[in-house]
Every structure is written in structure tokens, then in C-alpha cells.
Amino acid sequence: MVKKFFQRGYVFLVLAFLYAPILLLVVYSFNASKEIGTWSDQWNFSLYTMLFTDDKILTAVWNTLILAFVSATISTILGTIGAIGAFYSKKRTQQLLGGATQIPVISAEIVTGLSLAMIFVFLGFYRTWASLIIGHVVICFPFVFLNVMPKLKQLNPNLYEAGLDLGASPTKALFSIILPEIMPGIFSGFLLAVTMSLDDYIVTTFTKPATLDTISTYTYNAYAKGGANTSVPALRALSTIIFVLIISVVLINNIRGNKAKEQARK
Amino acid sequence: MNALKFSRKNLGIPYAVFLAVFVILPLILIVYYAFTDANGAFTLSNFTNFFKSPTNVTILIRSFGIAFLSTVLCLVIGYPVAYLLARSNLKKSGVLLMLFVLPMWINFVLRTAAMKELLYFLGMYESGKLHYLNTVIGMVYDYLPVTILPLYTVIQKLDKNVLEASSDLGAKPLYTFINTTLPLSMPGIVSAITMVFLPSTTSYVISDTLGNSKVTIIGKLIENKFNSGAADSWQAGSAIALVLLLLIFVTMFISGKFQNDDDSSARGNGLW
Numbered sequence: 361m362v363k364k365f366f367q368r369g370y371v372f373l374v375l376a377f378l379y380a381p382i383l384l385l386v387v388y389s390f391n392a393s394k395e396i397g398t399w400s401d402q403w404n405f406s407l408y409t410m411l412f413t414d415d416k417i418l419t420a421v422w423n424t425l426i427l428a429f430v431s432a433t434i435s436t437i438l439g440t441i442g443a444i445g446a447f448y449s450k451k452r453t454q455q456l457l458g459g460a461t462q463i464p465v466i467s468a469e470i471v472t473g474l475s476l477a478m479i480f481v482f483l484g485f486y487r488t489w490a491s492l493i494i495g496h497v498v499i500c501f502p503f504v505f506l507n508v509m510p511k512l513k514q515l516n517p518n519l520y521e522a523g524l525d526l527g528a529s530p531t532k533a534l535f536s537i538i539l540p541e542i543m544p545g546i547f548s549g550f551l552l553a554v555t556m557s558l559d560d561y562i563v564t565t566f567t568k569p570a571t572l573d574t575i576s577t578y579t580y581n582a583y584a585k586g587g588a589n590t591s592v593p594a595l596r597a598l599s600t601i602i603f604v605l606i607i608s609v610v611l612i613n614n615i616r617g618n619k620a621k622e623q624a625r626k
Numbered sequence: 627m628n629a630l631k632f633s634r635k636n637l638g639i640p641y642a643v644f645l646a647v648f649v650i651l652p653l654i655l656i657v658y659y660a661f662t663d664a665n666g667a668f669t670l671s672n673f674t675n676f677f678k679s680p681t682n683v684t685i686l687i688r689s690f691g692i693a694f695l696s697t698v699l700c701l702v703i704g705y706p707v708a709y710l711l712a713r714s715n716l717k718k719s720g721v722l723l724m725l726f727v728l729p730m731w732i733n734f735v736l737r738t739a740a741m742k743e744l745l746y747f748l749g750m751y752e753s754g755k756l757h758y759l760n761t762v763i764g765m766v767y768d769y770l771p772v773t774i775l776p777l778y779t780v781i782q783k784l785d786k787n788v789l790e791a792s793s794d795l796g797a798k799p800l801y802t803f804i805n806t807t808l809p810l811s812m813p814g815i816v817s818a819i820t821m822v823f824l825p826s827t828t829s830y831v832i833s834d835t836l837g838n839s840k841v842t843i844i845g846k847l848i849e850n851k852f853n854s855g856a857a858d859s860w861q862a863g864s865a866i867a868l869v870l871l872l873l874i875f876v877t878m879f880i881s882g883k884f885q886n887d888d889d890s891s892a893r894g895n896g897l898w
Contacts, residue, residue, distance in 0.1 A: 364714075367710050367714055370706060370707070370710070371707060371710055371711070371722060374703060374707050374726075374770070375722075375725060375726070377767065377770075378726065378729055378767065378770060378771070379729070380744055381737065381740035381741045381743065381744040381767070382729070382732070382737070382740055384740070384743060384744050384747060385740050385743060388743075396743045396746065396747050438640075438641060438644060441637040441638075441640065441641055442637070442638065442641030442644075442645075444634055444637050444638075445634065445635055445636065445637035445638025445639065445641050445642075446638050446641070447634075448633075448634040448635040448638075449635040449638050453635075453638065457638060457641065457642060457645065460645045460649055460650060461645070463649050463650075463653070464649060466874060466878055467871065467874060468824055468825070468827075468828040468845070468870055468871075468874060469825075469828065469829070470828045470830075470845040470848050470849065470867070470870070471656070471828075471848075471867045471870060471871055471874075472652075474656070474848060474852055474863055474864070474867050475652030475653055475655055475656050475867070476648065476652055477852070478652060478655045478656075478659070478860060478864075479647070479648065479651055479652045479655060482655075494648060497648075498648050498649065501644075530633065530634070534634065538634075555731065558733060559733055559734050561734070561735050561831050562828075562829070562830075562831075562845070575733050575735070575736065576733060576734075576735040576831075577735075579733070579735040579736055579739050580735050580831055580834070580835070582739075583735075583738070583739040583742055583835045584831065584834035584835040584839070585834075585839075591743060591746075595736070595739065596743075598736075599732070599736050599739075599740060602732055602733065602736065603732060606728065606731045606732060607728070610724060610728055610731070614721075614724060
């Protein structure tokens with residue numbers, strides 16, 4: 361009984377540590393005060409109005425979303441064709457492609473960012489949208505490749521052959537037999553790619569156009585380059601919205617997953 | 627004719643081209659610039675210059691110190707959590723695990739900024755020489771979820787019978803833990819270490835935001851050199867990056883020995 365109390369206490373203590381900063385922001389997002397720690401007696405949504413009229417932050421949010429969607433889509437196509445190509449190649453080629461794919465995952469982001477910046481200078485499109493998108497593709501596509509590969513290994517090789525025997529062209533067989541089977545891997549790869557892109561700071565800062573900001577670079581510039589207290593009140597509102605969105609998505613996902621599990625049990 | 631026919635393996639060709647141009651070639655550039663001077667002649671001075679400067683060596687040592695401390699704290703705090711979630715019959719441990727992983731979805735710069743607000747709120751930000759402590763707190767805060775996840779996966783998979791056998795054979799719980807549970811959870815521990823230690827030496831967002839610009843880690847050093855505008859900025863930046871890269875490969879080689887074939891704890895796995 362006492363043991364259980366301590367166990368639970370410990371788990372909740374660590375959870376409190378993980379959530380304290382976020383919850384502090386959530387609470388203060390409804391307070392009009394400029395600085396966290398000094399209450400203003402106005403409890404309202406003024407920070408939210410501030411957020412939705414702040415063009416700089418809104419543009420940063422928009423850039424972040426576009427960038428994540430475009431680079432995740434390209435990564436998904438690239439990672440999928442790469443996995444299919446590698447899987448049906450000779451063992452040696454497969455190992456080579458698989459090994460090279462791991463490099464951006466293993467390597468430190470700063471090394472990736474630096475090396476990409478240099479190659480973009482050579483190719484003549486350093487600090488453009490193109491370099492930014494390719495930079496994000498480089499950190500995202502390995503996750504698609506790594507998620508699709510196991511699905512290909514589970515695939516029954518006879519299905520494709522059967523399709524060809526029944527008269528389908530190789531392209532048709534690829535699209536109507538292989539792709540549907542590996543779809544779950546492609547989808548989870550895409551989601552991971554989106555997550556990686558949304559979270560990135562270092563590669564972004566090494567490849568982005570000089571005047572462009574994403575949520576990451578905007579927040580970094582506001583918080584890291586200022587003095588001791590460089591609170592940006594509107595960012596509290598933004599953090600709260602993101603937090604609520606994420607909780608909703610995870611909850612819905614979880615409830616759906618539980619239902620699927622129950623159905624499977626039946 | 628055969629060359630023109632569509633084949634599944636030909637899909638690998640555009641992929642290989644992309645890898646060559648944007649993954650392999652950039653690394654070759656790093657190696658090239660690390661070993662050449664501004665005129666393109668071979669030299670080792672990029673390395674000797676780096677290690678000759680006491681400031682750089684201090685930064686190196688401090689950066690490893692911060693990373694070491696953050697990693698140890700992540701493990702010491704995270705292991706019991708993972709163990710409790712995976713082993714003991716706490717109610718709703720699935721939901722609890724989800725709560726531990728959830729912060730990973732929030733943009734990590736925003737999370738770090740939130741930590742700065744909290745530290746300021748607690749009066750720890752401006753009070754004297756807490757820059758290093760604040761940085762370590764921030765790193766533990768940011769990397770704790772990625773520590774817990776692989777540990778949880780490994781501990782959950784442990785064969786209960788082995789642990790029971792140990793106690794049936796007369797081992798005390800502590801003895802069982804040290805001699806059975808801990809060695810068996812080594813793959814999780816190793817992957818947690820690689821996922822915390824490396825970013826802690828390079829991810830300068832945390833040290834810049836929480837260290838009040840007074841804490842420099844290796845990643846920041848590379849960025850500073852590269853953007854210094856000096857004639858040898860690429861060379862100096864590449865040299866440090868190359869040292870870091872070698873270090874990463876050595877770490878990977880060592881940790882590879884502990885890893886299972888079904889690497890279920892790779893970065894990002896289990897997130898979705």
C-alpha cells in the first residue's frame with residue numbers, strides 16, 4: 361500500500377515536471393499581463409486577439425505548415441520509391457541504399473545543416489525555399505524509407521507475379537497490388553515526416569531564406585537572443601492552441617485505437 | 627530494349643541520385659574543407675588551430691560535461707518511470723505512457739521557451755550563475771520523453787519467467803534487479819544514451835535559450851565558426867563537424883554491439 365503510494369507519487373512528480381512549463385503558459389495565456397509572474401486583473405482572451413493580429417507570427421505558422429506538408433509529401437514519394445527500388449534490387453545494392461539512408465538519422469543535425477548549406481551554395485540556390493524544402497526532405501525521408509521497408513518484407517511476393525500473369529502491366533501491378541499493401545507503412549512514414557519537419561530548428565536555420573521565419577526560428581530569435589525576460593505574450597496563446605490540438609488528436613487516436621482493439625478481440 | 631522496360635528496381639535509381647547529391651556529397655565536402663586551407667591545399671591546421679585554442683578545449687570539455695550530466699539524469703529519472711509503467715500494475719499505465727510521450731509533439735523550441743518562462747517565474751533565471759544548471763534542466767526536460775520510450779519498450783518485453791526464476795532460485799529483489807533486469811534492459815539504456823547524449827552536445831537551442839547566451843556547446847561552436855564570415859569559416863566549421871561525425875560513428879559502432887536486430891527503439895519509433 362505504502363509502496364504503491366510512493367510509486368504513484370514518483371510517476372506523478374515526473375509528469376508534473378514535464379507539464380509544469382506548458383501548464384504555466386496555458387494559465388497565463390488567459391491573462392493580459394506582459395510578464396509571467398505578475399498577474400494582471402484582466403482575465404480575458406486579449407492574447408489570442410494579439411496572436412491573430414500579429415502578422416509575423418501568423419506568417420511563421422503558415423510557413424511552418426506549408427513547409428511540413430510539402431516536404432513530408434516529397435519525402436513520402438521519395439522514401440517509398442527508394443524502399444521499393446532497394447527491396448527489389450540485389451542484396452548488395454539494398455544494403456548500400458539502406459546504409460546511406462541511415463546517415464541523416466544517425467548524424468547530428470548540425471552536421472547535416474552545415475553540409476547542406478555548403479552544397480546549396482555550390483548548386484546556386486542557398487537560402488531559398490528550394491534549399492529549405494530539400495533540407496527538410498533530407499531529415500524526413502529516411503523515416504518513410506524505414507517505415508515502408510518492413511511492410512515490403514511482409515508482402516507475399518507471389519501477389520505481384522500473379523498480377524503480371526493475369527495480364528497487368530508492371531506499372532499497373534505496382535499501383536494496384538504493391539502500393540495498397542504497403543499503405544500503412546507509407547502513412548505512418550508520412551506522419552513521422554510531418555512531425556520531424558514541424559520540430560526542426562537547426563536545418564531550417566542553415567537553409568532558410570534570410571527573411572523567412574518558421575515557428576521554430578521565430579521563437580528562437582525571440583527567446584534566445586533577447587535578455588533575461590523576453591516573454592512574447594502572443595506565443596503563450598499559440599502554445600496553448602498547439603497543446604490543445606495535440607491533446608485532442610492523441611485522445612481521438614487513442615480512443616479509435618482502443619475501439620479497433622476491442623473489435624479485434626470480438 | 628530491356629533497359630527501357632519498367633522494372634521495380636529501377637525506382638531505386640532516382641533515389642540513389644538524391645542520396646548521392648544531398649547526403650553523400652555534402653559529407654564529402656565536409657571532409658574536403660576540413661583538410662584544406664583557403665587556397666585548396668592540403669593542411670591539418672584546421673584541426674591543430676582548433677585544439678591549440680584553450681577556449682575551444684574548455685568549450686569541448688564543458689559541452690561533454692553538460693551532455694554527460696543530462697544523460698545520467700535522464701536515465702536516473704526515466705528508468706524508474708519506464709520500469710513502473712512497464713512492470714508494476716499501475717492502473718491505466720497505457721494512458722500514463724501516452725502522457726509521457728505527448729510533449730514530444732509540441733515544437734521543441736516552444737517547449738524550451740516555456741521552460742525559460744518557468745525558470746524566470748521561479749526566479750532561477752537571473753539569479754547569478756545558474757546558467758549551466760538551467761541548461762541541464764532544459765535538456766533533461768526536453769529529452770526525458772525520448773529516454774523513457776525505448777526503456778519502456780525493452781523492459782516490457784523482458785521475459786517474466788526469467789525474473790521469477792531468479793527469485794525462485796533465492797535471489798533477493800535487489801539482486802535480481804542488478805543482475806537480471808538491468809543487464810537485460812541494456813539495449814534500451816544504450817539507445818536512450820545515444821538519443822540524449824548526441825543532441826545534448828549539439829542542439830544549441832536549449833543552451834542559448836536557457837543559458838542566457840553564456841553557455842556554449844559544440845553545436846553552437848560549429849555554427850559560430852561557420853557564420854563567422856572569416857576567410858576560413860567553412861574550413862574551421864567543417865573540421866569540428868568532422869570530429870563530431872567521427873565521434874558519432876564510434877558511438878554507433880559501440881552501441882551497435884548492444885542492439886538487437888529488430889531495432890524497435892530507433893529514434894521516432896513508437897511515436898506514431
